[in-house]
Every structure is written in C-alpha cells, then in structure tokens.
Amino acid sequence: MSSIISVRTRGHSVTEITPQVENEVAKSGMDKGLVHLFIQHTSASLTIQENADPDVTHDLISWLDQTVPESGPYRHTAEGPDDMPAHIKSMITNTSLIIPFANGQLLTGTWQGIFVLEHRRADHQRRIVVTLMNEA
Template identity: 55%
Template sequence: MPGRGTRDITADIAAVVSDSGVGTGLCHVFCRHTSASLVICENADPEVRDDMERFLSRLVPDGDPMFRHDAEGPDDMPAHVRSMLTQSGLSLPVTGGRLLTGTWQGVFLYEHRSGSHDRRVVVTVMGEAGGA
C-alpha cells in the first residue's frame, strides 16, 4: 500500500472464492499486520472512507504525547490503536459459489501507517463443494 488509506480488495477475495470450488460456506479474510486492518464499508462513494479516515485522525492523532511507543515514528502507536479499533479478520458468506456481499458493500484493506508498506492478507474458504 502506498500509505494511509483504503484499497478495495473485494474482487481479489471474490476470485479466491470462485476458484475454491466451494458452493456454500464461509470465506475468512485475515490481515497479517498490527498496523493495517480490514473493513467492510460502502463501495459506491469514496467520501465514506474519507470521512472514516477523518474520524480516526481526530480520535487517534499521530504524534499524541500520550503514546510512548514511537519506535517507528509519530504514526507508529496510532496505527496500532486504529488497527485494534477496526478488524484484523472478517467472515463473509459464500452462496452459489460466490462471495455474498450487500449491494453497496466492499471489503477494504485499511493501511494505518503514513508510509508505504507491503501488506499480506490470507483468504480461507471453507464449506461444501458446488458452484453457481
């Protein structure tokens, strides 16, 4: 990720589900990092994600003197707190061999650090075989 913000990973997850051969079951998505997270959010209007970022910036500001853990800079501990306030794992239904999300829902990887980082997400699909 190029820095703080969200990246839509819905299509990537849907492709894993489609390739899995699972018809009915669950898709679990897990973020392997302590300063990035996963969110299900509206995918139609990017202002929703911008508003979320403005809210978290106000709630957990970079450089807050309350935080002692700043080994990697002023956004270090705030990124950890933001990750704790959001989610590291999501479970999503699989129906008819497809990821079942709402009309306006997308799954986003949310980078909480201001600098660029390489992020990894694990997608596990479990259930009964069958397709669309």
C-alpha cells in the same frame, strides 16, 4: 483451504480488495460456505464498508485520525509518530472478517466492499490470509 493475497497499500489509505477475495472464492470451486480473512499486520486492518461513494472511506480515515491523533502522549515512538496511532486504529477496527458465499459468489450487500485500512503513512505490502470453509 487457505491462501494468501498480497495487497500494496498507498500509505494512509483505504484499498478495496473485494475482487481479489471474489477470485479466491471462484478458484476454490466451492459452492457455498464462509470466507475468513485475517490480516497479518498490527498497523493495518480490514473493514466492510460502502464501495459506491469514495467520500465514505475518506470520512472514515478522517474520523480515525481525529479519534487517534499522531500527537498523542505515546511511549512507543521508535518507528515514528504514526506507528502507535496505527496500532490503536488496528485495535479498534478489525483484523479479521467472516463473509458468507453461495453459488460461488460473496453474499455482500449491494454497496458493500471489503477494504484494507492502511494506518501508516508509508506504502506497505500487506498480507491477508484467506481461508475458505465449505458448507457441508
């Protein structure tokens, strides 16, 4: 069973999508299995990270920006100086995640949340394919 959730990002940011994923699991009526998430973009990515302290996601963005600066010697600049760094950031993070669920609930840890990492400066509408696999 697959569906698509659409997420509006606020440019170069981290957006939590845990509630939307939980909703997809609840709507499925499945008791236990796996949820696979796949982002259909090359300049944004997915992560599971702490959702209690916003300093964590701020520090993650800062680290990615220092590790992959816009000022790099990039050949691909047709879409602006943030485009090639966004592709690299997407490559070194995740474009898909697999999360178990049981009793209709995600089995994430106490402080874990699911996030879209927006690597571009502009706002975007991002699409995430949600595929639920029932445990037989």
